[in-house]
Amino acid sequence: MKALTATADDRLITLAEITDPAPAAGEAVIEVEAFSVNRGDYFALAGVYGTEVVPGHVPGQDVAGRIITAAADGTGPAVGTRVVAHAAGGGWAEQVAVATDAITALPQQLPATIAATLPLAGxxxxxxxxxxxxxxxxxxxxxxxxxxxxxxxxxxxxxxxxxxxxxxxxxxxxxxxxxxxxxxxxxxxxxxxxxxxxxxxxxxxxxxxxxxxxxxxxxxxxxxxxxxxxxxxxxxxxxxxxxxxxxxFPHWVADTTDAEDLAELVRLAAAGIIHPEVGRIADWTETATVLTDLVHRRIRGNAVLTLA
Ligand SMILES: NC(=O)c1ccc[n+]([C@@H]2O[C@H](COP(=O)([O-])OP(=O)(O)OC[C@H]3O[C@@H](n4cnc5c(N)ncnc54)[C@H](OP(=O)(O)O)[C@@H]3O)[C@@H](O)[C@H]2O)c1
Known part of the structure; x- marks a missing residue:
C-alpha cells in the first residue's frame, strides 16, 4: 500500500510503498478515506519535541474511513462499518491498524472530512x-x-x-x-x-x-x-x-477510552451542536504543504487530507 513516511529532512514526508498493516488481536484495519493533521504532527516531524525523527515512520492519528478487517478478538465494529479513529500512528496511509477502544462508528450523515477532525482536536x-x-x-x-x-x-x-x-x-x-x-x-x-x-x-x-x-x-x-x-x-x-x-494538561490522561469520547463527539457533530471548522481540504499528496501552511497560521481550524 501507499503511505506518507517521515524523511528526517526538510521535505518532512514522502509518498512511499510499504507493507500492509499487520493488526494485533485487538486491532481492526481501516481503509482510510480522510485524515486530519495537527500542529503537533509538524512538531514531531521537525524534531521540535527533541525525539528522533525515524525515516520511514508513518505518522497519523486522526482517520476516518471504513473497516476492512475486523479485530480478531471479536471487539469493535464489523467489516464495512464507516468509522472515525484515533490511531497510535500510521494513519497517513491507505490502510491503518487501530485498537478497537479507539474506534467509533459513524452515522451516514457525517462525512469523513468532518469526522477526521474529531480525534486529536476533539x-x-x-x-x-x-x-x-x-x-x-x-x-x-x-x-x-x-x-x-x-x-x-x-x-x-x-x-x-x-x-x-x-x-x-x-x-x-x-x-x-x-x-x-x-x-x-x-x-x-x-x-x-x-x-x-x-x-x-x-x-x-x-x-x-x-x-x-x-x-x-x-x-x-x-x-x-x-x-x-x-x-x-x-x-x-x-x-x-x-x-x-x-x-x-496532556490529552491522553483520561478516565474514558478514546472510543467513548469519540462517540460523544460524533453525537454532538451529527446533532449539529458542534460544527468542526475545516479551513483546508486537499489531496493527501499535498500533506507537506498543508502542514507548513498550518504551522505558519495560514489555515483556520482543522486541515483535512483526502485519499481517492
Ligand atoms: N496537551 C495536549 O494533549 C495537546 C493536544 C493537542 C494539541 N495540543 C497543543 O494545543 C495547541 C493547539 O493545537 P491545534 O492543533 O489546535 O493547533 P493549531 O490548529 O495550529 O492552532 C494553534 C493556534 O495558535 C495560535 N497562535 C498564536 N500565536 C501563535 C504563534 N506565535 N505561533 C503559532 N501559532 C500561534 C494560532 O492562531 P492565530 O494565528 O489566530 O493567533 C493558531 O491557530 C498546540 O500548541 C498543540 O501543540 C496539546
Missing part, C-alpha cells in the same frame, strides 16, 4: 473542559482559539453555558468563533473582564498576558506552546490573580 477539547471543571456561567478565556482545538473547545464551552472570550490573530481568523457566540479579541490586553478560567496553548508572552486577566482564585489549564516560545513568568506580576490553580 478529544483534547472535550477533556480540556472536563479538566477545567463546571463552566456554566463562568468567564472563560481561550488563547490560540483559531486553531483546530480552539474552534472545538470554544463551541463546546458555549454549549455548556460558559461566557467565552477567544483570542485570534485577526478578525477573519476569529469570525467563526464570533458566529458561535464568543467575544473575539486580537489582543488579550483589550479584555475588559477578568476570567475565571483560562485555556492557554500559545506560550511566550501570551501565558503571562492571560494571567494578568485571571480573576482571583481562577484556574489555568495549560495545554500547549504553539509559538514554541517558553513561558516567562514574574512571581510579583501574579498577585492580582493569587491564589490560582494551574493544571498541566
Amino acid at each position: 478529544l483534547t477539547a472535550l477533556r480540556l473542559l472536563r479538566r477545567a471543571g463546571a463552566v456554566a456561567g463562568k468567564r472563560l478565556l481561550v488563547t490560540g482559539a483559531s486553531g483546530g482545538v480552539g474552534h472545538l473547545v470554544v463551541e463546546l464551552a458555549i454549549a455548556a453555558g460558559a461566557i467565552v472570550t477567544a483570542v485570534a490573530a485577526t478578525r477573519e481568523r476569529g469570525q467563526r468563533l464570533a458566529d458561535y457566540g464568543a467575544e473575539v479579541l486580537t489582543d488579550i490586553d483589550a479584555a475588559t473582564d477578568r476570567f475565571d478560567i483560562v485555556l492557554e496553548s500559545v506560550g511566550g508572552d501570551t501565558f503571562a498576558a492571560a494571567l494578568r486577566h485571571l480573576a482571583p482564585g481562577g484556574t489555568v489549564v495549560w495545554f500547549g506552546q504553539a509559538s514554541r516560545q517558553p513561558v516567562q513568568l514574574d512571581f510579583f506580576d501574579l498577585f492580582g490573580a493569587t491564589p490560582f490553580t494551574l493544571h498541566h
Whole structure:
C-alpha cells in the first residue's frame, strides 16, 4: 500500500510503498478515506519535541474511513462499518491498524472530512473542559482559539453555558468563533473582564498576558506552546490573580477510552451542536504543504487530507 513516511529532512514526508498493516488481536484495519493533521504532527516531524525523527515512520492519528478487517478478538465494529479513529500512528496511509477502544462508528450523515477532525482536536477539547471543571456561567478565556482545538473547545464551552472570550490573530481568523457566540479579541490586553478560567496553548508572552486577566482564585489549564516560545513568568506580576490553580494538561490522561469520547463527539457533530471548522481540504499528496501552511497560521481550524 501507499503511505506518507517521515524523511528526517526538510521535505518532512514522502509518498512511499510499504507493507500492509499487520493488526494485533485487538486491532481492526481501516481503509482510510480522510485524515486530519495537527500542529503537533509538524512538531514531531521537525524534531521540535527533541525525539528522533525515524525515516520511514508513518505518522497519523486522526482517520476516518471504513473497516476492512475486523479485530480478531471479536471487539469493535464489523467489516464495512464507516468509522472515525484515533490511531497510535500510521494513519497517513491507505490502510491503518487501530485498537478497537479507539474506534467509533459513524452515522451516514457525517462525512469523513468532518469526522477526521474529531480525534486529536476533539478529544483534547472535550477533556480540556472536563479538566477545567463546571463552566456554566463562568468567564472563560481561550488563547490560540483559531486553531483546530480552539474552534472545538470554544463551541463546546458555549454549549455548556460558559461566557467565552477567544483570542485570534485577526478578525477573519476569529469570525467563526464570533458566529458561535464568543467575544473575539486580537489582543488579550483589550479584555475588559477578568476570567475565571483560562485555556492557554500559545506560550511566550501570551501565558503571562492571560494571567494578568485571571480573576482571583481562577484556574489555568495549560495545554500547549504553539509559538514554541517558553513561558516567562514574574512571581510579583501574579498577585492580582493569587491564589490560582494551574493544571498541566496532556490529552491522553483520561478516565474514558478514546472510543467513548469519540462517540460523544460524533453525537454532538451529527446533532449539529458542534460544527468542526475545516479551513483546508486537499489531496493527501499535498500533506507537506498543508502542514507548513498550518504551522505558519495560514489555515483556520482543522486541515483535512483526502485519499481517492
Ligand atoms: N496537551 C495536549 O494533549 C495537546 C493536544 C493537542 C494539541 N495540543 C497543543 O494545543 C495547541 C493547539 O493545537 P491545534 O492543533 O489546535 O493547533 P493549531 O490548529 O495550529 O492552532 C494553534 C493556534 O495558535 C495560535 N497562535 C498564536 N500565536 C501563535 C504563534 N506565535 N505561533 C503559532 N501559532 C500561534 C494560532 O492562531 P492565530 O494565528 O489566530 O493567533 C493558531 O491557530 C498546540 O500548541 C498543540 O501543540 C496539546
